[in-house]
Amino acid sequence: MIARILVSTLALAASSAAVRAEPAASLAPHRAGYEITLIDDYGVPHGGQVPVAAAGVIAYEFTGSRCDGYASNFRQYTQLQRSEGDPISSDIHAVTFEDGEAKRMRFQIDSTTAGGEPTPIAGSAMRADGGDTTIALSKPSAATMDIGKDILFPTEHVERIIARAKDGGGPMEARVYDGSDTGKKVFQTLTVIGKEAASPSPDADDAPSLGKIRRWPVTVSYFDEKASDAPPEYVLSYDLYENGVSGSLKLDYGSFALSAKLKRLELLPIPTCAK
Structure with a gap:
């Protein structure tokens, strides 16, 4: 699973309750590394501000369990070279924690562009028993707001996608x-989940542990x-594995x-309560 690099009411469960749906996917604690490049044959004409080259890395760690909650640590560094002007670099570091019942989330996100001062965002979100979710921000300035019902946090979203995939996929x-x-x-978000992949995993060369794990092609549009x-x-767009790992x-x-x-992929020990 990848924290949004950027990253719910489901058609599958439009009347979602305030608690996490059962049964949920068993998500594997893991560390993963990704190498970023520009897709050259994208087919969109290059303007002066559109990148002509890109390089970067993503480092991601996901740990925890239903008993203890889920923690993620995400770092992305990207450098984009435009046809005009100097390269633009961005550095994003995001740390999140979600409790095991998907009622609370804490987050700290620091982003830097072109070597400037970090821009921090920090706060928490809490889902009340009635289903309403409230945000409390501490950075960049204190603020609270109600974002309504039927909100999914990232880990819960992935669990729901996997559940829908096992049920045949679709939108x-x-x-x-x-x-x-x-x-x-x-x-x-609109997620389109394809049929379970039957061909060999394209990620298995660099991550052999994924070779025999079920996976589905997934495309998520963020509006x-x-x-x-x-x-x-x-x-x-990516292959989502049954254990919650995101492929390329x-x-x-x-x-x-x-x-x-x-x-690179390292599967970490599974906490006792999650076995």
Whole structure:
């Protein structure tokens, strides 16, 4: 599973309760590394501000269990070379914790662009017994807001996608909150889940432990729910494995697209209560 690199009400469960649905997927604690490059044959004409080359890395760690909650530590460094002007670099570091019942989430996101000062976003989100979710931000400034019912946090979203995949796949809508952007944005997402893959895993050369694990092709489009009729802010495509690991990624930003190839995977010990 990847924290949004950027990253719900489901069609599968439009009347989602305030507690995590049962049964849920068993998500594997793991560390993963991805190598970022530009997809050259994207087919969109290059303007002066559109990248002509890209390089970068993603380092991701996911730990925890239903008993203890889930923690993620995500770092992405990307350098984009435009046809005009100097390269632009960005560095994103995101740390999150979600409790095992998907009622609370804490997050700290620090992002830096072109070597400037870090831009911090920090806060928490809590789902009340009635289903309403409230955000409390501490950075960049204190603020609270109610984002309504039927919100999914990132780990819960992945669990629901896996459950839908096992049930035959197809389209699935969800409202997702992950603390990114300004910390106040809710994404309306549309996930399209394909049939279970039968061919050998393309990730198995660099991550042999994925060779015999079930997987499904997944495409997730992220929309700003306040921008009606607007195209998605980005589209994320990848193979999602039954244990929650994300295979190599394609990130489509509309005017250009990046590839993030899975280069390293370490499966970590499973906590006792999750076995």
